[in-house]
Amino acid sequence: MxxxxxxxxxxxxxxxxxxxxxxxxxxxxxxxxxxxxxxxxxxxxxxxxxxxxxxxxxxxxxxxxxxxLSENLEKMEGSIDELNRSNSRLHSELKAMESLRKSLEEYADESNSNLREVVDSINSSFQKLERITEDNERVLLYKIAQDLEFMDNSSGMSRDEYERFIERVPSYLQIEFKPFDEVANGDGKIDYRELSGIIQSILKERERGA
Missing domain, CATH: 1.10.287 (Helix Hairpins)
Incomplete structure (x- = not known):
C-alpha cells in the first residue's frame, strides 16, 4: 500500500x-x-x-x-552488454597472446636459446587466460539464454527469442548455433534444457579444438 x-x-x-x-x-x-x-x-x-x-x-x-519490467529489461541488456564487452576483450587478448606464443616457440626451437623458460611461462599464462575466456563465454551464453527465455513470461524459447539470443551471442560463436527449425520442438519452442545442452556441446567442442 x-x-x-x-x-x-x-x-x-x-x-x-x-x-x-x-x-x-x-x-x-x-x-x-x-x-x-x-x-x-x-x-x-x-x-x-x-x-x-x-x-x-x-x-x-x-x-x-x-x-x-521495462527498467529491468534495460538493466538486463546492460548486464549482457558488459559481459559481451568483457568477453570480446578477453578473446582479443587471447588471440594476441596465442600469436606471440607461437612466434616465440618457433624462434626458441630455431635458435636453441634460453627462450624456452620464457615460452613456458607464456604458455602457462596463455592457458590461464584461455580458461578465464571459456568461463566468461559460458557465463555470457547462459545469462543471455536465461534472460531471453522468459522475455514473454512463458517457458521455452520462441523463434523471436532464439533469434534475439543469436544476435547477442559473440559474432565468432554465432555460426556454431543451428537454425531455429533444426533445434525447435514440435510445439515450435526450444526449452532451456535443450538450449543448455546445445551450449555445452559447443563449448566442449571449442575446448577440444583449442
Whole structure:
C-alpha cells in the first residue's frame, strides 16, 4: 500500500510524463465520487461502479509494473552488454597472446636459446587466460539464454527469442548455433534444457579444438 501511495504521488508530481496513469487516476476518483452517490441513490448501480473503480486502480498498478519490467529489461541488456564487452576483450587478448606464443616457440626451437623458460611461462599464462575466456563465454551464453527465455513470461524459447539470443551471442560463436527449425520442438519452442545442452556441446567442442 505504501508503494502504491508513493507511485500515485510520483504521478501527481510529474503529470506530463504520466498521462496514462493520470487518466486512470481521474477515472478512479470519479468512480469513488460516483460510487458514494450511486450507493445513496441507486443500489443497483453500486456493483458496476465498484468494479469500474477497482479496475482503474488495477490499471494504474499494471502501468507501474510494466514500467518496472521495462527498467529491468534495460538493466538486463546492460548486464549482457558488459559481459559481451568483457568477453570480446578477453578473446582479443587471447588471440594476441596465442600469436606471440607461437612466434616465440618457433624462434626458441630455431635458435636453441634460453627462450624456452620464457615460452613456458607464456604458455602457462596463455592457458590461464584461455580458461578465464571459456568461463566468461559460458557465463555470457547462459545469462543471455536465461534472460531471453522468459522475455514473454512463458517457458521455452520462441523463434523471436532464439533469434534475439543469436544476435547477442559473440559474432565468432554465432555460426556454431543451428537454425531455429533444426533445434525447435514440435510445439515450435526450444526449452532451456535443450538450449543448455546445445551450449555445452559447443563449448566442449571449442575446448577440444583449442
Amino acid at each position: 505504501r508503494e502504491l501511495f508513493l507511485f500515485y504521488s510520483k504521478v501527481l508530481k510529474n503529470p506530463v510524463k504520466n498521462i496514462p496513469s493520470l487518466l486512470f487516476l481521474t477515472v478512479a476518483i470519479f468512480g469513488i465520487v460516483t460510487l458514494i452517490s450511486s450507493f445513496v441513490t441507486d443500489i443497483l448501480i453500486f456493483p458496476f461502479t465498484t468494479i469500474a473503480t477497482i479496475s482503474s486502480f488495477i490499471a494504474m498498478w499494471y502501468i507501474k509494473v510494466l514500467g518496472t
